[in-house]
Amino acid sequence: MADTMSSNTTxxxxxxxxxxxxxxxxxxxxxxxxxxxxxSESDAGPAMLYGPRIGHTPLRESLAAWLSTFYAQTRAMGGDGATAISTTTKDRIAISNGASGNLANILQKFADPxxxxxxxxxxxxxxxxxxxxEDNGFRGKLRGIPEGGPEHGGLDLAFLRQCLQDTEAETVRxxxxxxxxxxxxxxxxxxxxxxxxxxxxVVPTFANPSGKTMAEQTRRELVRAAREFDALIISDDVYDYLSWPATRTGDENGTTMALLPSAPPPPPSRLVDIDRGMDGYDEEWGNTLSNGSFSKIxxxxxxVGWADCAPRxxxxxxxxGSSSSGGGPAHLSSTFVDKMIRSGELDVHIQKVLIPTYRRRYHVMMECITQLLVPLGVKVESSSLPDKEASTGVAGGFFAYLRLPDxxxxxxxxxxxxxxxxxxxxAFGxxxxxxxxxxxxxxxxxxAGIARCFRLCWAWHEEDELREGVRRLADTLASxxxxxxxxxxIQEDAIGVR
Ligand SMILES: Cc1ncc(COP(=O)(O)O)c(C=O)c1O
Incomplete structure (x- = not known):
């Protein structure tokens, strides 16, 4: 009881x-x-007015070049991008006010409930x-597709196909x-x-919440299924730019990870790039849209975010409608972000601040989990495990995903x-x-359901707080x-989402 009381005041x-x-x-x-x-006299005026509906043109250009460089590296550094087309161009980019706003816009324009x-x-x-x-009329029409076990590569495609077939047959009937x-x-x-x-x-790379990364083959088969059933895959690719070695290499305290030999291969090819590279690509609409965001970087x-998809x-x-009336949804901020990309400051921030910090926090959290939670029967579910056997070799994103004992x-x-x-x-299952x-x-x-799973985030707190948080969780479980x-x-209170 004394333990409980004092914890309340921490x-x-x-x-x-x-x-x-x-x-x-x-x-x-x-x-x-x-x-x-x-x-700047020439920049300030237009920046303060309505911007082009599809987004600030210089940002569409600088972002297309930035993405092309990043995803080309993926291939050069060993990602399996054999037939994926990793270069993108301005005409494929529409600027958004973030991945969430873009999801709403996509549904408004391309889906009819x-x-x-x-x-x-x-x-x-x-x-x-x-x-x-649900806001876009889809309440009651959302269906879960289990990510499945390791054999599914991040999505149970047989389950998805069955759902597609059944739903289609029922609709036609x-x-x-x-x-x-x-x-x-x-x-x-x-x-x-x-x-x-x-x-x-889907969130195919360092998923929220599971931390999993979808296998290349699963990605290809998912694109095939989407083409067959006239589906649009919205792929939230928001964590792609934050990755590091899953195993400790001893250089976690360095600040130049990208230059070190231990730098991991960046994430696999995007679904949108796989779609483009596969025979039969629909050049006008495609079946994939990469939903990107600057929120995490x-x-x-x-x-500010973006869609990278077929030009039409x-x-x-x-x-x-809201962009026809109001112009690009993130115009002023877009002009600032464009300058940040062109000056190279975005890359410096990712490589010298974000990746080293998240990398250290990830290792701190995983070590605490291994020391304090694993002995209590908790299992790490994410594919980015610190242990070599189970690891893909690459960790990234924001989340560890764990399973409680029975x-x-x-x-x-x-x-x-x-x-x-x-x-x-x-965050609980x-x-x-x-x-x-x-x-x-x-x-x-x-x-084996997800009600026994929980997600821990290393992005918000500093290392000491992460240690303390995992310790408190271990104490909770023991108690x-x-x-x-x-x-x-054991009494359960209703707890909110945030
Ligand atoms: C998978 C995923 N998509 C979208 C978002 C929100 O992105 P934005 O801030 O660009 O709306 C998040 C943020 O947590 C996320 O994890």
């Missing part, structure tokens, strides 16, 4: 928040960009995507029986030149106790269920076990 630790610490945001570099724009049959989401899912989809034409009902006319039958939403407050898709995305309650109960008694917040999908919740609570052994019921 500083809260939040291993749920998936934000970068404020000190890691590129404030100085963005200030330099702003200074360049706002002190009366025609688009379903949105499939990798499960466990980035839960904040669900309300965006209902349309035939009711005599209704199977075509867009709400999104018709010249403003909606392309409406997809399906949307598939500059700071979420900058509210990019163009039409810029024609969404003799303690669900992660939601553990999270509730940790918050109430030790001031520790963790129930959060990652696909909203409104009853099968998703049943799977979560079933054998729960002890109470259960005495036959005590």
């Amino acid at each position: 500083k809260p630790i939040n291993l749920q928040t998936g934000w970068p610490s404020a000190r890691l945001c590129a404030s100085t570099a963005i200030f330099h960009g702003a200074q360049q724009v706002l002190t 009366l025609y688009t049959r379903a949105i499939f989401l990798a499960e466990p899912t980035y839960f904040l995507a669900c309300p965006i989809m 209902i349309a035939a029986e009711s005599g209704r034409v199977d075509g867009p009902a709400l999104k018709t006319g010249p403003s909606y030149p392309k409406v997809f039958k399906y949307i598939i939403y 500059i700071g979420p407050g900058v509210r 898709l990019a163009f039409e995305l810029g024609e969404v 003799d303690v309650p669900h992660a939601r109960t553990v999270a509730s106790v940790a918050l109430r008694e030790r001031g520790l917040r963790i 129930h959060l990652f269920v696909v909203a409104g999908d009853t099968e998703s919740i049943a799977r979560a609570e079933g054998p 729960i076990r002890e109470r259960m052994s005495r036959g005590e019921a």
Whole structure:
């Protein structure tokens, strides 16, 4: 009891928040960009007016060059990009106000809730995507597709295909029986030149929440399935730029990781690049869209992101009603970001600040997990394990994803106790269920379901706080076990999302 009381008074630790610490945001570099724009007579005026609907042209150019350089490195450094086309061009880029805003715009423009049959989401899912989809009329039409085990390479494609086949057969049958034409009902006319039958939403690299990276072969098969069923894959590629060796190399304290031989190969080819490289690519619309964001590499407050996709898709995305009226959705910030890319300050920030810091924090967290949680029966689920056998050799992103042993309650109960008694917040499996999908919740609570999993983030807190957070979690688990052994019921409070 004394232990519980004193923990109540300690500083809260939040291993749920998936934000970068404020000190890691590129404030100085963005200030330099702003200074360049706002002190230039030729730049300042246009920057303060409405911008082009599809986005600030210089940023579309500098970003296309930046992405091409990054993803070309992927291949040169050993990524399996054999047939992927990694160079992109301005005409494929539409600027957004971040990946979340872009997801909403994509659904507004290319999905019709009366025609688009379903949105499939990798499960466990980035839960904040669900309300965006529901806002766009898809409540009750979201379906989870399990990531599956190691044999599935990051997505259970057989399950996805079965869902696609069943949904298609059912839709065609209902349309035939009711005599209704199977075509867009709400999104018709010249403003909606392309409406997809399906949307598939994934985070294929360093996924939120599972930390997993989808295998190259799974990516190819996913693109094939999307083509077959007229689906648009929305791929949130927001963590691609943050990766490091999963094993300790002894140079974690260095600040020039990119130059060191231990620098890992960057992530695998994007789905959008695989789509382009495979025979039969639909040059006009494609079946893939890379949803990018500067939130993780500059700071979420900058509210600039991008779509990289087939040129017509990019163009039409810029024609969404709010951009027709208001111009590009992140215009002023876009002008600052453009300067930051051109000056090289974005690269310096990623290589010298973000990667070294996250790399150290990752190793600190993994060591604490190994020392304190693994002996209590907790298992690390992510593919980016520190142990050589299970490792892909590359770690990255923001999250560790773990599984509780079977003799303690669900992660939601553990999270509730940790918050109430030790001031520790963790993200629990129930959060990652696909909203409104009853099968998703049943799977979560079933054998080996995600209700026993939880996610810890290393981006928000400093190393000491990460150590303390993992220690508090270990104490919580030990205390729960002890109470259960005495036959005590473990009380669960309702806890919020943030
Ligand atoms: C997978 C994923 N997509 C999108 C976002 C949000 O991106 P943005 O800030 O660009 O809206 C996040 C942030 O946590 C994320 O993890």
